[in-house]
Amino acid sequence: MRNIRLFWQIFPVCLGITLVSMLAVVWLASTTGRAFYLERLKEEIRERALLIEPTVAALSGGDDRLFHDFVRQTGRRAATRITVIDGNGAVLADSNEDHTLMDNHARRPEVEPALAGEIGYALRRSRTLGEGMLYAAIPVKIGADRHRGALRLALAVTPVEDMLALLHKKMAGIALAVAGLAGLLSLYSARRISRPLEEMKRGAEQLTTGRIDQLVKIDGGRMSAEMAGLAASLNQMAEQINRRIRIIIQQRNELEAVFSSMADSVVAIDADRKIIRMNQAAAALFGLPADAVKGKAVEGVIRNAYLLETIEMTLAHNLPQEQKVTLFNGADPVMLQVHAVPLRDEDNRSMGVLLVMNDLTKLNRLETVRQDFVANVSHELKTPITTIKGYVETLLDGALGDADHARRFLAIVNRQANRLDAIVDDLLTLSRIEDRENKEEIALESGEVGPVLESALQTCAVLADEKNIVLQMECDEGLKAAMSQPLLEQAMINLLKNAIAYSPRGSVVTLRCRDTITLEGERQIHLAVADNGPGIAREHLPRLFERFYRCDKARSRDQGGTGLGLAIVKHIAHLHRGAVEVESILGKGSTFTLILPMANRS
Template sequence: MIRRRPLFWQIFPVSLLISLCTVLAVSWYATTTFKKFYYDQMVEDIEARALLLEQKILDLILESPDALQKFCRQAGRRAHTRITVVAPDGVVLADSNEDPQRMERHGKRPEITQAYSGQTGSSLRLSKTLHQDMLYVAIPLRLRSISPPAALRLSVPATALNTVLRTIRTRVFLASLLIILLAAVFSRQLALRISRPLEKIKQGAEQLSSGEKTRLVTIHEHGLSLEMTGLILSLNHMAEQLMERILLTRRQHNELEAVFSSMTEAVLAVDAEECVIRLNRAAGSLFCIDPQRSKDRPVQGMLRNPELMEMIRATLRSNNSTDAEIELFDGQQRTLLEVRVVPLQDNAQQPIGALLVMNDVTRINRLENVRRDFVANVSHELKTPITVIKGYVETLLDGGLDAHADGKSFLQIVLRQAGRLDAIIDDLLSLSRIENQVCNNESSLELSLTELNPTLRAALQTCELKAGEKQIGLELHCPPDLKAIHNPALLEEAVINLLGNAMAYSPAGSSVILRATSQQESDKKKWVRIMVEDEGCGIQREHLDRIFERFYRCDKARSRENGGTGLGLSIVKHIAQTHGGSVEVESQFGKGSTFTLRLPG
């Protein structure tokens, strides 16, 4: 029985053998050519040196043999070349490396023989004198009184030639090896390109015969014979129709998966046995669960929340939706969730589990509380002066105008409260304007690197009158060349608010210091620190975290007595954010406070 080999093993070895023979032939030819080329180049170079020395050697042969020997020795050392002068009878007249009287006759050396015949001779061989491979080049020296001519021979070590030849052989060997490897790869690819479609056609036919249509392999007929093309086209048409249906199903699955994973709401699906079917990334992040490892695990061990478990069980029992707000506590953090649990049904509308949709409303709830507190504070701050104004106006209308002294006092009170209302409204408008600049990143705000001293001095001058009335000293400590990136008008407003706050809570006879320094912080960025230091009553520790909130007061009675609106420090905070900086406070109750503005320098 004849043993049949696969088509691949009938093509691959033959292709590789042809490539190997071709590479070996080209390598041998290239090495031989390079050797001859470099040899000829060295001979031409040595011949050129010999021609330069020819006339001088001729003159010295006729004049003085001793001078000839001395010249050859000196010239040979300078040129790193052995120079030998040989008479027509083969006697060595001069040599740059040896004593010519001790040297044997050179008349039968091949390069000398060629020089005697009037041509340039060359030879590559081992020197018996120097015991190394040398390249010899000899030219004829035609003397006027001697015939046949003498010979001038120059020789150099063949080390350079051997080194170049070794390098060339190494590179040719490596290149040949690389080409053989590439030839093996390409031969293999060629063999596979011919044999693989036949194997795939066989597999496709077997799959069609067994009814495994989902495993049909698509075959490209490019480059194949005409006989295969018809069969492959039919198989491809069937494969394409099947793949379209598979891809459609896969695309729909991926779209649903993308929507499910991208939802900001936490979604969790459980089966009737209270085991996890699926959960998205938001649910995994909320409960610190890996979505990939949660499938088929009991949900009770993951959620660990009785209220959520009760909602799930209620939905599974009644097959009805349930809604509730549930609080989760993770250490110190509180999370408020809006939870809706709905029944999960299959295509036949049969219950198979429950679906939880949880929306984190913690931030919304926090913002709502802030809004509610702000409205209440604004209403309270506005209602107090309005009530006072209304009461004194009613008193004046009821006859208070008849008493001139009392009427004037009442009107002053009304004027003062109206001024308070005006100050609150101005501060609210300023705060709104600055917040818009921070939120919208407005480019109209001009920030530039300018000197800080004029801005701080202007703020200090604005507060001097009020400081004089309260007998409080104001001091400024700022280097005259200190610069910061700031808007002078906004920064002056912030410093005025800090100085006014410091003077409001400082006793008479004390001092308020305005200080500015520059320092390089750990982020390798230069920052300017503007500090307002007072000797007032200080701030208790529990108030420090909220001191920059709108209308927040540590001592409400004393704040209103001092005439503050409760918005000054909030304005300072937003001005600092507008400049890309921050504001901080350090205080010791009963000993004073230090407010610090940080601005980029």
């Protein structure tokens, strides 16, 4: 059933009651007035008939001319139509018409009672006069034989009806005025009653929609006591709800912030196996938008059989589940530590599953790097230590007596000790650089690159002369970069030493410094070291800057390298917000390029 507003329940009813009452009053007044006037006319016409009845009776048995003159003159003087009718209904005389031309009146409703000895009345429209008439007939003795006849008098009721019509119009006007006034009063009363309720409704609707910023404050000053009490209760309820909603919103925002910022992937699933929520980490893990998966079946979002099995087990047994699962994000495996715990309501009833997935991929990769690093360090340290130990044992076993062998063995021990010292120095250097990189403590100052490159060339000049290698520098003037001069010089020395070590005797190593512009319009400085060495195979290029990685381990150790020089260069490049690249062709040489952001020229 359709609900109707309170205003339309009050206003039409009040207005309808007023209109019905006025109509009843008008109808009662009209009918009562008409009946009153007709009764007065009946009494008046009856009295007139009784007044002239003796004269009519006396004259009817005598001279006809005198009889007709009396009827005609009396009727005109009294403004009343007088008709004398004999017992057969024939008209003997009439004050207005020729009686000889008139119809028989025996069947007239007012005449029949009079011929029967009673007084008769009738109200009808006269065909002769063309207007409404009130007829009254009384019995009368007429003629010489005194037989019974009827004396009928008629009065026009048109003036009475005109007066009643005028009275009806006045009463209708008064009724309309009263109805209009009653309608305005009903409208005012209905509005006064319904408006506070509408304000209360708006306030309740704002509460239901969560609009707590603009709550409707209901003023109960012009209301009835009952309405004012209800308004005060609603205001108090709105304030309490507002306070509780703000607390809930604050708690929800806090939970939302925690949920969204969690590094672990979290998925909430209801008892019908539909997704309730998914945080950003989980959305990124599955490659889906977090908001688009709400309400969807978990089978359509999570396609891993082990994860689905974990969810089913948790729902079936209502117990926490834990296992390791491997997903594939493209071609890369993702190792997950999965925890599935039941979701419970306030009555401790199961309502779903909370799936928490810890990404162990980075930890496994770091563990692998750590194991590789320990293995590499152990291997790199063990080789010179084993060599030193072997030659020392040989010397202790009696080789000290042979001066030539002792000198040669001690030279080897010294060389291996220097190698150990170089490895330890590089490890300490790499550790310090990584520590400063993580803590962002490096201070970069704008300066010219040319003097740093010249200093690096001078440092490596002695090593190059030993192999008769020519060092060349091609550098644009005035190039500036935000840099740490000692670290940048060390990076260039490492690249130059690497190029000298792998270049053949009598070759050329070139150091170039160029100003370049990227596709995005950023200006950069490219510091490139090119050699004419044996080159590097393509499969080794991606791992070339890893610690202790060697393309040809035997040859690299023969060159005396520690395996940490390029790793140090990579970290120094990162400290300078730059990068390092390598290009190499087997048999034709290699080019290592350190890329730095350019500082503004002075």
